[in-house]
Amino acid sequence: MAATLGINEMRLISGALSNRSGYPFENFVQSFLKRRIIAFFEKYHLRNVDLFLKQINSKLFLESLLYFISVDTTEMFRDPGFWRSLRKIILSDAILKNNSVWFPDIGSGEELFSFLILLDVFELGRYPNVFFHHPSSSRIDEIRSGMIKSRNIETHNNNFKRLEIGGQFEKYCNYHTNSIVVSNTILKSVFPKKGWFLSEPDNQMFGLIFFRNSMLYMDKSLQDKVFQFLYNHLVPGGYIVIGAKENVPVSMANKLLIVDEQERIFRKPA
Amino acid sequence: MIGNSYRAIIIGGSAGSFSVVSKILSKVKPGFSIPIIICLHRLKHVRSGLVEGINLKSQIKVKEPFDKEKIMNGSAYIAPSNYHMFIEFDNTIALSTEAVYNHSRPSIDYTFSSAANVYRNKCIGILLTGANKDGANGMKDIHTMGGYTIIQDPVTCDIKTMPMAAMQLFTPDKVMNPDQISDFLNTLNND
Incomplete structure (x- = not known):
């Protein structure tokens, strides 16, 4: 079953992510960020936001997240x-x-x-x-x-x-x-x-x-x-x-x- | 239940759907004001030709939107090749180059589900002919949110996989052939 995240949960996540990474995730398109975070939750079987917020202090966890969250270039010589x-x-x-x-x-x-x-x-x-x-x-x-x-x-x-x-x-x-x-x-x-x-x-x-x-x-x-x-x-x-x-x-x-x-x-x- | 004041009509299709969309848009009344948002599977390396082809007969202006473009009454928008197209709460279009979904970019499910989330019972979803299951879950989302759902009659489809996949998930409000779809749209109060 797909994870769901409400507005307040996304605020907590994007705020924590911004603080930990130096990236201005609070100014990213929130629907996009939500898709990426939900996909990350599913990939790593995260059950709730509290667990996410705890883990984000781990360097290894943050590294996995930053690897995952950016969008790959779709193909070489696109367009x-x-x-x-x-x-x-x-x-x-x-x-x-x-x-x-x-x-x-x-x-x-x-x-x-x-x-x-x-x-x-x-x-x-x-x-x-x-x-x-x-x-x-x-x-x-x-x-x-x-x-x-x-x-x-x-x-x-x-x-x-x-x-x-x-x-x-x-x-x-x-x-x-x-x-x-x-x-x-x-x-x-x-x-x-x-x-x-x-x-x-x-x-x-x-x-x-x-x-x-x-x-x-x-x-x-x-x-x-x-x-x-x-x-x-x-x-x-x-x-x-x-x-x-x-x-x-x-x-x-x-x-x-x-x-x-x-x-x-x-x-x-x- | 058909109501008034729909905010958008969302159309999705794949194999064989170009001619159906073209036919529908050629038959809607000039001045049709509800925005029409279209997501068709298309060749990702061919960026031009599709919109131009549809515009030849369309009664309303069809365009490929830029990212964050405002959705306006009286316009139709078609997902650009190699971009996913989402509807945002501020009634704008968001594009994305995220990974293919259901082997597709643009993915019909993405467009439909985002529209369901934003417009809820104020949108009409129309799923046309196609050769895979993309769009079925998105149509179900529109249905679940109280939107009105129309599926192209499988007997009129070039390939019926897509409409059949949707009909296995829920019972649509209507099953129609392309002429009936355009007639239906023309009955809507879209002042």
Whole structure:
């Protein structure tokens, strides 16, 4: 039988989670958070909220929760039209050769690996440094090791073919008994950071920020705050990309130039 | 029991449902004002074409919503490919890229269940032809919350698995063919 959680219970949970993790879960879309927490309750056979609130003080429990609660990227090269559009930018704009790239709220590795494979196919000669944030150590280890979901391998491959950029997707895959990992040669300039990106004062600037489908799970006040933060970390002329069905917060809309409206690619004025 | 002041009509379908939805929307009266929220199984890598195809004949404007878009009277919304679509209590649409459910993204169960939770007895659920069981539990949720439920008559379905799965869970208020569904919608007081 599915667990149920009322409004007051969710308030207790999101408050405790925010305090323990530094993530602003109170400003996440509560129906989304509720789905994730209920699924977590069911996976770990948790019977009640009191037990959850007790266990959350355990580092191991919190780690499991933070691993579980973030949403995996659905597939590599999701939205091939987006990647085709990004390809043009990569090939034509030197800004990506001279600046770092950031995935502030990565779910799983698929989006990052897609980008790195794209760079490799074009033989740009020099990889930009790529940074990513995730709250879970074990998820970071998975991403660093290049792990991808084997059950989606056909989807990854088909999306890659739809890019029509040449190259062979299979070339980047190493098959093991129970897993598939991407070739570690493309991971050499990748640097992970653990935690919530907004809580770390950092003056680093980026030429491209990937933020696709992250805002879906944030309320509007958090979207505003996050987007302003990301904007401040873009170099002049730098790019930010969001999901196909996400909007730039109204407060930021007139500060960005539209590069590709359909594929949701925007640029900070130079 | 049919009442007035329904807040939304929720339609779900899979294999064969595109032509049924297209037919229903081509026959509703111009100016039909109750929002229609549609979740169809669709190819996840094809983002365009479906809405454009339905709009060719539809009497009301059909669109793929953006995340957190307000649900407006007189509009129809169709779940974007590769996103789950939920209804929120502030009468907005929430999209999600969470894992597939019932082998589907968008999942009809997700859309129906969230609508049942928000609209309760003020919504009408319509389940059309389809080849899997997605949507059956969501329709049951609408039924349980007091909403009105219509299932496409299995004899008119390209594939009847989906409506049959729902009918095994509960007894719908009506079983109708596509023409009857559009006629029924046109009887609703939606001022």
